[in-house]
Amino acid sequence: MEAANKGCCCQSMKAQDERYQKLADIIARYAGQPGALIPVLHQAQEVFGYLPNDVQVLIAEGLDVPLSEVDGVITFYSLFTSQPRGKYTIGVCMGTACYVKGAAAVLEELKQQLGIDVNGTSADGLFTLEVTRCVGACGLAPVMNIGDDVYGRLKPEDIREILDKYIQAERQADA
Amino acid sequence: MAVYRLHVLVCAGAGCVSSNCKAVEAALQDELEKAGIAEEVKVVETGCIGTCDLGPLIVVYPEGVFYQRLTPDDAREIVNEHFVKGRIVRRLLYRPAEDAEPVALTADMDFFRRQYRIALRNTGVIDPEVIEEYIARDGYAALGKVLSTMSPEQVIDEIKRSGLRGRGGAGFPTGLKWEFAYKAPGDEKYVVCNADEGDPGAFMDRSILEGDPHSVIEAMSIAGYAIGAKQGFVYVRAEYPLAVERLTKALNQAREYGLLGENIFGTDFSFDIEIRVGAGAFVCGEETALLTSIEGKRGEPRPRPPFPAVKGVFGKPTLLNNVETYANICPIILNGAEWFAEIGTEKSRGTKVFAIAGDINNTGLVEVPMGTTLREVIFDIGGGIPKGKKFKAAQTGGPSGGCLTEEHLDISMDYESLTQVGSMMGSGGLIVMDENTCMVDIARFYLDYTKDESCGKCTPCRVGTTRMLEILTRLTEGKGEEGDIEKLETLARNIKASSLCGLGQSAPNPVLSTLQHFREEYEAHVRDKRCPAGQCLALIQFFIEPELCRGCGLCIKVCPENAISGNRREPHEIDVELCVKCGACQERCPFDAIIRR
Numbered sequence: 001m002e003a004a005n006k007g008c009c010c011q012s013m014k015a016q017d018e019r020y021q022k023l024a025d026i027i028a029r030y031a032g033q034p035g036a037l038i039p040v041l042h043q044a045q046e047v048f049g050y051l052p053n054d055v056q057v058l059i060a061e062g063l064d065v066p067l068s069e070v071d072g073v074i075t076f077y078s079l080f081t082s083q084p085r086g087k088y089t090i091g092v093c094m095g096t097a098c099y100v101k102g103a104a105a106v107l108e109e110l111k112q113q114l115g116i117d118v119n120g121t122s123a124d125g126l127f128t129l130e131v132t133r134c135v136g137a138c139g140l141a142p143v144m145n146i147g148d149d150v151y152g153r154l155k156p157e158d159i160r161e162i163l164d165k166y167i168q169a170e171r172q173a174d175a
Numbered sequence: 176m177a178v179y180r181l182h183v184l185v186c187a188g189a190g191c192v193s194s195n196c197k198a199v200e201a202a203l204q205d206e207l208e209k210a211g212i213a214e215e216v217k218v219v220e221t222g223c224i225g226t227c228d229l230g231p232l233i234v235v236y237p238e239g240v241f242y243q244r245l246t247p248d249d250a251r252e253i254v255n256e257h258f259v260k261g262r263i264v265r266r267l268l269y270r271p272a273e274d275a276e277p278v279a280l281t282a283d284m285d286f287f288r289r290q291y292r293i294a295l296r297n298t299g300v301i302d303p304e305v306i307e308e309y310i311a312r313d314g315y316a317a318l319g320k321v322l323s324t325m326s327p328e329q330v331i332d333e334i335k336r337s338g339l340r341g342r343g344g345a346g347f348p349t350g351l352k353w354e355f356a357y358k359a360p361g362d363e364k365y366v367v368c369n370a371d372e373g374d375p376g377a378f379m380d381r382s383i384l385e386g387d388p389h390s391v392i393e394a395m396s397i398a399g400y401a402i403g404a405k406q407g408f409v410y411v412r413a414e415y416p417l418a419v420e421r422l423t424k425a426l427n428q429a430r431e432y433g434l435l436g437e438n439i440f441g442t443d444f445s446f447d448i449e450i451r452v453g454a455g456a457f458v459c460g461e462e463t464a465l466l467t468s469i470e471g472k473r474g475e476p477r478p479r480p481p482f483p484a485v486k487g488v489f490g491k492p493t494l495l496n497n498v499e500t501y502a503n504i505c506p507i508i509l510n511g512a513e514w515f516a517e518i519g520t521e522k523s524r525g526t527k528v529f530a531i532a533g534d535i536n537n538t539g540l541v542e543v544p545m546g547t548t549l550r551e552v553i554f555d556i557g558g559g560i561p562k563g564k565k566f567k568a569a570q571t572g573g574p575s576g577g578c579l580t581e582e583h584l585d586i587s588m589d590y591e592s593l594t595q596v597g598s599m600m601g602s603g604g605l606i607v608m609d610e611n612t613c614m615v616d617i618a619r620f621y622l623d624y625t626k627d628e629s630c631g632k633c634t635p636c637r638v639g640t641t642r643m644l645e646i647l648t649r650l651t652e653g654k655g656e657e658g659d660i661e662k663l664e665t666l667a668r669n670i671k672a673s674s675l676c677g678l679g680q681s682a683p684n685p686v687l688s689t690l691q692h693f694r695e696e697y698e699a700h701v702r703d704k705r706c707p708a709g710q711c712l713a714l715i716q717f718f719i720e721p722e723l724c725r726g727c728g729l730c731i732k733v734c735p736e737n738a739i740s741g742n743r744r745e746p747h748e749i750d751v752e753l754c755v756k757c758g759a760c761q762e763r764c765p766f767d768a769i770i771r772r
């Protein structure tokens with residue numbers, strides 16, 4: 001608890017950023033509990049979208065675990081990332097069911113349309129492209145998700161229209 | 176309580192959610208209001224009904240009429256025709272084949288008719304967010320019986336006599352495992368549920384957690400009583416947010432009802448459960464890695480012994496079972512070990528849930544007695560291979576397993592028989608592959624997966640899988656060298672012999688098993704630089720068969736590279752220099768005149 005406060009106070013600029021306040025709350029909730037690191041990292045990533053260095057430092061101090069261990073855990077688990085991502089993360093399922101039903105062609109089409117490779121982020125900062133493990137919707141293979149939306153029975157031809165939906169929404173939000 | 180004329184089950188499992196069942200449900204509610212019969216018809220959201228490919232879908236009771244692939248626009252017709260006038264809407268019924276007569280009732284559909292549901296008894300039948308629906312179907316009666324009439328030893332004995340074996344992969348006798356944890360010295364013990372479901376293509380654990388979370392909670396409490404634990408953990412993979420949500424709700428409801436927490440049923444037994452969410456590492460499904468991950472660390476496996484039953488979470492004795500294993504517990508307690516032991520085969524008692532996916536007409540979840548043949552599962556329940564293609568192979572056991580071929584179609588699906596032919600039961604994922612699947616490419620796919628997921632702790636697994644993947648990739652690119660097959664075999668032996676955990680020990684299995692059954696396909700890749708299945712792009716070219724081509728010109732329109740030319744009504748031709756092998760022309764040709772070889 002104390003360590004968490006210390007982390008925030010010495011960076012007064014950030015104290016005003018409500019995301020850091022949320023982080024302090026999360027840390028306070030878990031401090032002292034065994035096995036807290038992974039749940040805290042999950043929630044911190046939810047708040048920040050990724051796990052930048054200063055956030056890692058605050059978590060290490062707040063939970064009283066060595067920074068090297070925080071880093072070790074982040075690099076071990078594929079869902080944690082210390083790199084910023086696009087607004088929407090596109091996850092193409094590369095599980096067996098999806099692979100057998102042509103997920104590779106869907107991924108290829110996405111790479112073409114977005115002009116990026118796997119783990120890349122599109123120039124407009126809108127999309128990050130990833131491949132994911134089976135999401136358990138194998139009956140609808142091939143499957144991808146964009147943020148919280150899941151799309152099944154995909155064909156490469158469908159990709160353009162789906163992407164456009166997000167791009168349109170973005171334009172409208174800007175206007 | 177209100178009495179309803181009709182009950183409408185709307186599947187809200189993960190598959191159907193992604194095909195937008197929520198919009199269909201909203202439209203139904205809306206139309207019911209408009210027709211003024213909202214009071215007579217109860218709409219219930221359920222977990223996965225099993226036929227995910229046919230979603231969004233509803234089942235209308237009392238009769239059990241099954242409507243499939245619905246859009247919100249269909250809602251009005253169903254309400255006005257069926258619910259108001261009592262006339263079934265034939266257009267929206269399921270048809271076993273395109274030209275077949277529609278089948279109206281689930282009871283008449285082969286997919287449901289041939290199943291025996293124990294673990295899935297409530298999934299797709301009750302609303303998982305309403306604890307009363309679970310209770311109405313004997314929910315928490317088993318826990319009540321255990322707490323009021325049975326000693327821990329009696330519970331363990333019942334499970335032992337039932338013959339239940341672990342459904343998470345290895346098939347270890349469950350009762351024996353409970354006994355180990357019971358006998359392990361220590362006052363602090365834990366009960367853990369493995370819901371990491373790592374086999375890509377398997378989704379039964381997800382469906383149970385989403386469709387019937389209380390069955391797992393109740394069983395874990397029984398396990399807690401039996402071994403003397405007060406605390407449980409469910410380790411769920413992060414890819415299953417809906418499962419986490421439903422489980423969280425269920426835990427809260429159980430606590431409210433006094434069925435979880437302090438002094439359950441007013442006895443002095445206390446037990447509670449916490450959820451731990453994974454973070455995308457396949458190896459965390461392995462039991463020792465999972466326990467380390469619960470402790471908040473890098474999920475690296477450690478050597479056994481000590482087994483988790485002796486030294487598990489936080490160094491304490493821990494019982495770890497899979498979701499489906501737990502889902503079998505309450506019926507065994509209520510109906511007795513003898514009832515359960517009569518189902519299945521001599522060494523594999525009870526039922527098994529299979530997730531059938533890939534090149535199959537009815538993808539989905541099915542639960543059948545152990546010993547059902549592969550043929551029954553694929554052809555009778557699964558409806559066979561789409562587009563009249565030939566069955567080539569089925570992979571069981573996921574990345575740790577092997578493939579079954581035509582000669583195995585009549586094999587009894589049980590632990591021993593599957594292991595005997597070089598595959599394994601695994602978690603019950605069943606990926607069906609048709610004649611167009613290249614087995615070398617499939618082996619490459621699995622090795623790519625295990626190489627990525629290797630935790631890197633031991634060299635044979637880390638470096639060995641990388642080497643194997645390199646060779647397999649080279650084969651699919653037409654760069655195979657004489658001796659590659661033998662190199663694969665040597666690597667496979669070494670990795671199996673010297674890896675620490677099951678991931679490494681089983682990683683070479685898909686290669687060994689495809690080599691065993693499809694060696695000639697490997698040889699064709701190496702020697703003739705040919706892919707017999709016509710899948711490996713580097714090894715094939717697209718051709719138009721002049722005798723079959725009618726010169727309709729449709730292929731020209733879809734070719735992105737303008738690689739096709741020809742005069743109307745005359746055979747067309749593909750310029751192999753320009754063709755990028757996208758396959759669009761082949762998809763389009765109405766006369767199947769375009770071939771790859």
Ligand SMILES: Cc1cc2nc3c(=O)[nH]c(=O)nc-3n(C[C@H](O)[C@H](O)[C@H](O)COP(=O)(O)O)c2cc1C
Nearest residue numbers: 341342343371372373460461462496497500677678
């Ligand atoms: C690499 C690897 C991954 C595994 N993944 C899972 C899994 O996702 N789910 C599961 O229940 N068991 C998995 N297992 C098996 C577990 O280690 C363990 O045997 C099982 O959960 C025990 O439960 P059961 O006796 O009820 O089957 C995996 C094993 C290995 C070696």
Ligand code: SF4
Nearest residue numbers: 630632633636676679
């Ligand atoms: S066999 Fe592979 S996954 Fe298992 S501990 Fe060794 S390196 Fe890690």
Ligand code: SF4
Nearest residue numbers: 734754755757758760
């Ligand atoms: S495979 Fe693609 S590029 Fe080649 S001829 Fe057919 S449509 Fe054109």
Ligand code: SF4
Nearest residue numbers: 724725727728730764
């Ligand atoms: S679509 Fe088929 S039949 Fe028509 S021109 Fe092309 S190859 Fe010939």
Ligand code: FES
Nearest residue numbers: 093095098134138
């Ligand atoms: S394999 Fe893609 S959802 Fe399961």
Ligand code: FES
Nearest residue numbers: 188190191223227
């Ligand atoms: S999710 Fe609806 S049938 Fe499986």
